[in-house]
Amino acid sequence: MASCGGLSRNDQGEWMKGFIYGINTCLEDMAEAWALLKGIQMAKLLGARQVCFESDSKTVVDVITNDSACDSFTDNVLFACKKELANIQAWHLAFIPRELNTAVDHLAKLAASKKGTTVLHQPLESILQCLRMISLVSQFGDN
Structure with a gap:
């Protein structure tokens, strides 16, 4: 069974809310697209007007930011993402390497069942530990 997860943090990097989503069966890019859609919906529910989304899928980032193409099933979910993003005042979608996305990967594994x-x-x-580790890696990388 495919799954995804996501979390929102404030501008200080502190946890606000998270989600897990059991999808059923799909390809990896489709799961990443669902994660983005659910993340956008969560940001809207939180009333966020300025949001930075991160994804470890280059395909998802390219389709949203460069209007690239992908398979039709994933494209349908990404079309919904674009429609939802139109309702957010300012947003940015960035690619993040998988090794820096451990908290979200952990959430996705929790959703598998x-x-x-x-x-x-x-x-x-366990999520807080991942976030602390990411913070340390980011700080070390800035030096």
Whole structure:
């Protein structure tokens, strides 16, 4: 079963909310597209007007930012992403290497046995550990 997850952080990098989504069966790019769509929907629910989204899928980032093409099933979900993004005042979508996306990958693994969307109001300790590690790697990389 395919799954995805995502989280929102404030401008200080602190946890706001997260989600896990059990999709069923699909290709990797489709799961990444669903993650972006669910992330956009969560940002809208939080009332965010300026948002930076991150994805470890170059395909998803290219289709959204450069109007590239992909398979028709994934393209349908990404079309929905573009439609939802039109309702956010300012947004940016950036590619992030998979090794810096460990918290989201961890969330996706949690969703593997679930169906539908589950909103996480509080972070799991394992997610907080991933975020702390990402913060340390980012700080080290800036030096």
